[in-house]
Amino acid sequence: MTATWKNPISAFDPEKPVEEVVTNDYLSPQSQWDAVRAYNVPTYEVGRLRYYHKWGGHGARLWSRLRYWPTRRRVLDISGEYNAKTLRRQKTIEDKRPIWWVLALLALAIVPFFIPENQQNALLTAGAVFGIYAAINLCWMLIIGTAGIYSLATYAVVGAAAYGTAYLSIHLGLPWWAMPLIGSIIGLVFGVIIAIPATRLEGFYYALLTLGLVELCRVYVLQSREFGSATGGLFGADSYIPQAWPQHDQLMLGYYAGLALMILALFLFRFVNGKRLGRVLRMAPEKREAFAEATGVNYRAARIQVFLISSLALGFIGGFYSTHFRGAAPNLFSFDTMLLSLSMLVIGGLGRSEGAVLGTLIVVFIDRVLVDWGPMRFVLIGTLMLLVVLFLRGGLFGIKEQFRAWRDKKKSENRSSRAEKGGEMLPEEATETPNKDIIYFRRFDKMQRDFLKKLITPELIEEHRKRPLGQHSEALERVLTYFRRQPLNDKYAITVIEPFKSYRIVALSGSRGVAPRLVEDKTYGTPDEAYHALFMRRVQDLLES
Amino acid sequence: MNWGFVIANAITLACIYGTLAIGLSITWSSLGLINMAYGFIFALSGYGAWLAAQHVSANGFIVMAAGILTGAAGGLLVCALAFIPIHDKPNFTVRGMIATLAVSLVGNQALLWYFGPRAKSLPQLFGASQTSIFGVVMTADKIGAVVSSVVLLSAVLLWMRSSRRGLEIRAMMMNPHAASIVGIGVRRTGFYVMALTGGLAGLASVLLSQTYYVGPFSGITPMVKGLSVALCGGLGSVFGAVIAAALLGINEAMTSVVFGGQYVLITQFALIILILLIRPRGIAGILDKAREA
Numbered sequence: 001m002t003a004t005w006k007n008p009i010s011a012f013d014p015e016k017p018v019e020e021v022v023t024n025d026y027l028s029p030q031s032q033w034d035a036v037r038a039y040n041v042p043t044y045e046v047g048r049l050r051y052y053h054k055w056g057g058h059g060a061r062l063w064s065r066l067r068y069w070p071t072r073r074r075v076l077d078i079s080g081e082y083n084a085k086t087l088r089r090q091k092t093i094e095d096k097r098p099i100w101w102v103l104a105l106l107a108l109a110i111v112p113f114f115i116p117e118n119q120q121n122a123l124l125t126a127g128a129v130f131g132i133y134a135a136i137n138l139c140w141m142l143i144i145g146t147a148g149i150y151s152l153a154t155y156a157v158v159g160a161a162a163y164g165t166a167y168l169s170i171h172l173g174l175p176w177w178a179m180p181l182i183g184s185i186i187g188l189v190f191g192v193i194i195a196i197p198a199t200r201l202e203g204f205y206y207a208l209l210t211l212g213l214v215e216l217c218r219v220y221v222l223q224s225r226e227f228g229s230a231t232g233g234l235f236g237a238d239s240y241i242p243q244a245w246p247q248h249d250q251l252m253l254g255y256y257a258g259l260a261l262m263i264l265a266l267f268l269f270r271f272v273n274g275k276r277l278g279r280v281l282r283m284a285p286e287k288r289e290a291f292a293e294a295t296g297v298n299y300r301a302a303r304i305q306v307f308l309i310s311s312l313a314l315g316f317i318g319g320f321y322s323t324h325f326r327g328a329a330p331n332l333f334s335f336d337t338m339l340l341s342l343s344m345l346v347i348g349g350l351g352r353s354e355g356a357v358l359g360t361l362i363v364v365f366i367d368r369v370l371v372d373w374g375p376m377r378f379v380l381i382g383t384l385m386l387l388v389v390l391f392l393r394g395g396l397f398g399i400k401e402q403f404r405a406w407r408d409k410k411k412s413e414n415r416s417s418r419a420e421k422g423g424e425m426l427p428e429e430a431t432e433t434p435n436k437d438i439i440y441f442r443r444f445d446k447m448q449r450d451f452l453k454k455l456i457t458p459e460l461i462e463e464h465r466k467r468p469l470g471q472h473s474e475a476l477e478r479v480l481t482y483f484r485r486q487p488l489n490d491k492y493a494i495t496v497i498e499p500f501k502s503y504r505i506v507a508l509s510g511s512r513g514v515a516p517r518l519v520e521d522k523t524y525g526t527p528d529e530a531y532h533a534l535f536m537r538r539v540q541d542l543l544e545s
Numbered sequence: 546m547n548w549g550f551v552i553a554n555a556i557t558l559a560c561i562y563g564t565l566a567i568g569l570s571i572t573w574s575s576l577g578l579i580n581m582a583y584g585f586i587f588a589l590s591g592y593g594a595w596l597a598a599q600h601v602s603a604n605g606f607i608v609m610a611a612g613i614l615t616g617a618a619g620g621l622l623v624c625a626l627a628f629i630p631i632h633d634k635p636n637f638t639v640r641g642m643i644a645t646l647a648v649s650l651v652g653n654q655a656l657l658w659y660f661g662p663r664a665k666s667l668p669q670l671f672g673a674s675q676t677s678i679f680g681v682v683m684t685a686d687k688i689g690a691v692v693s694s695v696v697l698l699s700a701v702l703l704w705m706r707s708s709r710r711g712l713e714i715r716a717m718m719m720n721p722h723a724a725s726i727v728g729i730g731v732r733r734t735g736f737y738v739m740a741l742t743g744g745l746a747g748l749a750s751v752l753l754s755q756t757y758y759v760g761p762f763s764g765i766t767p768m769v770k771g772l773s774v775a776l777c778g779g780l781g782s783v784f785g786a787v788i789a790a791a792l793l794g795i796n797e798a799m800t801s802v803v804f805g806g807q808y809v810l811i812t813q814f815a816l817i818i819l820i821l822l823i824r825p826r827g828i829a830g831i832l833d834k835a836r837e838a
Contacts, residue, residue, distance in 0.1 A: 197821060
């Protein structure tokens with residue numbers, strides 16, 4: 001702001017020194033134009049389109065022929081196309097989830113060989129528990145997510161099967177391999193009993209009722225002498241883990257059996273959720289049942305079918321549970337078990353299998369491995385659950401989707417907040433105006449005023465105060481030219497009250513025959529003072545506009 | 546088997562569970578929130594009453610007031626954590642239920658961590674005297690429980706019928722959307738309702754602690770029972786909850802006389818399932834006018 005302007009007219013009179021005035025740095029009028037036209041929406045590298053890595057070469061047809069039994073599903077969803085620029089053949093993996101699944105399952109399969117010696121017991125036991133709970137949660141996810149039945153009686157089915165098979169094994173000598181099978185029959189029977197009210201009751205009435213059923217089971221088991229009310233559970237059932245083996249081998253067998261159970265449950269989830277039943281039920285989400293029914297989708301039958309299939313599987317898991325732990329304990333029915341399991345589903349994300357598995361992994365890790373924390377670990381789990389429910393829409397696996405939605409929202413907000421784009425007129429006004437030149441004139445005028453506002457500095461005002469008339473610096477000249485060009489109505493002018501003695505500022509009316517009006521009471525002694533006062537009024541009006 | 550004794554017992558329990566059920570019912574119908582943290586509020590107010598009895602005074606009135614106030618504070622806590630942040634978000638009913646479950650998990654474990662697993666017992670609020678009514682020997686705590694729950698419940702219901710705040714709550718129960726349109730603050734009413742129902746849970750907790758103990762998980766079973774009573778009576782209906790509480794009380798008394806105490810829960814659930822199969826929205830719930838979550 002300390003540039004100097006040399007008066008070019010000084011050259012006419014070389015005797016005198018060159019007149020110099022402190023003024024603004026040169027500011028290009030183009031800068032305002034550039035600022036207004038700049039695209040100031042934050043953009044991201046890839047933008048709205050998703051980025052897919054392109055693999056070279058042919059082979060997409062080969063991948064699409066590779067199906068796995070007994071479905072006709074492809075192993076990987078790969079599409080092939082020609083690159084539009086290079087005209088080379090390329091492949092795109094449309095869905096990478098199978099790869100992640102295989103990697104994760106491989107990691108789970110080899111992780112026992114990398115556990116340090118001193119933690120092997122705790123971690124392998126926790127791993128087996130993880131497999132069983134993940135299987136239960138996957139079946140529960142089928143009921144809650146796919147079928148949309150808010151049943152909290154999952155553990156009633158599992159526990160009933162576990163208790164029933166343990167009882168049969170202890171008293172009738174049922175071998176371990178028969179226990180999951182008998183368990184699935186018990187589970188199916190229980191499923192039928194629990195499913196009867198589901199035909200009539202709506203969402204939450206059913207949830208509360210099933211909560212009561214679990215409580216009923218718990219109280220019954222706690223009081224019943226046959227089911228071990230005295231010993232705190234029913235123990236001594238046959239187990240698939242040979243007692244004679246060394247402890248480490250027993251734990252390894254338990255871990256891999258749990259993992260196998262989880263993989264079976266994953267296949268069940270895939271075959272129910274990803275095939276006909278799942279399709280039918282996705283057609284009839286909550287509050288759109290009437291529409292689905294009207295289009296001929298029998299969603300009630302599909303729901304009950306899913307419920308019965310899951311109950312069968314839950315019974316199987318219950319039988320496995322009792323052979324794994326050699327019995328059953330009443331804490332299967334406790335409110336806390338149900339709560340922990342629900343937290344597993346919620347943390348991972350309702351409705352997806354990866355959510356159930358990841359949630360189970362997190363919660364079982366906190367629950368079984370961080371045992372030293374005492375009750376604080378449940379506080380941690382509860383806090384996690386609360387945070388997930390309060391801030392996330394679809395659990396941990398929904399974060400990506402939610403972030404994308406949020407980013408798109410912010411983008412469109414920014415786009416709509418750039419109101420200057422429409423000029424100095426409201427959109428309705430702009431469409432109503434017959435002379436469209438006015439729109440463009442106002443837009444230009446606003447840009448010009450915005451630019452001139454940047455030129456108003458103390459130096460400029462000081463320069464005008466010293467010499468209101470005559471040659472001026474470039475910046476002051478721009479400002480004055482703009483002021484002179486304003487329309488006549490309400491334009492400021494100076495009226496002479498008494499020549500060389502008294503001047504006042506008036507505003508012109510803009511129409512012939514109407515006298516100017518006074519704008520202030522002040523009188524000025526010299527024309528220069530009056531000129532400067534008038535300039536200051538205009539500057540003030542400019543800055544206020 | 547002493548019929549009078551059993552009936553008196555059933556009436557006492559019905560009063561207490563009715564109090565719980567009405568609290569749950571009001572919460573559901575006005576806020577659309579299934580308050581699964583009710584068991585936590587119950588246990589918390591039990592501890593509040595116990596602390597007051599230990600440190601302030603064992604006077605029955607003070608202990609009861611402490612329980613009710615702690616319950617109201619617990620209700621406000623649950624409201625601030627589980628209702629205020631998500632009540633206008635999509636899928637509120639499911640998320641609200643899960644959030645209250647999470648609050649209950651955290652709260653119960655925090656109680657366990659702070660107070661330890663040993664159960665505490667409250668002092669006798671109503672003295673140890675006995676009176677005989679129609680030849681039935683009633684202990685003071687039973688009479689006290691019946692009288693105080695009936696008096697406080699009627700006070701709450703009268704307040705809801707006659708006061709400005711009660712009118713707001715009833716408007717929310719009828720149609721929450723319309724209520725918010727005519728200028729009833731949803732969040733403010735949420736705080737009133739949760740404080741009120743929390744206070745009811747505190748009252749039930751103090752009364753039930755006369756027979757049972759105060760423990761970190763002592764609230765779960767009463768909550769489940771209260772839920773089943775509310776469910777059976779029709780969520781959202783105070784009148785239905787009263788009828789259901791009476792019905793289940795009679796059922797409990799009859800079952801203990803005819804079959805024996807261990808079958809009470811079984812017949813109770815059989816009865817509830819039967820009622821719900823006949824009337825899917827509970828005794829007093831009307832199918833079409835029920836709250837659309």
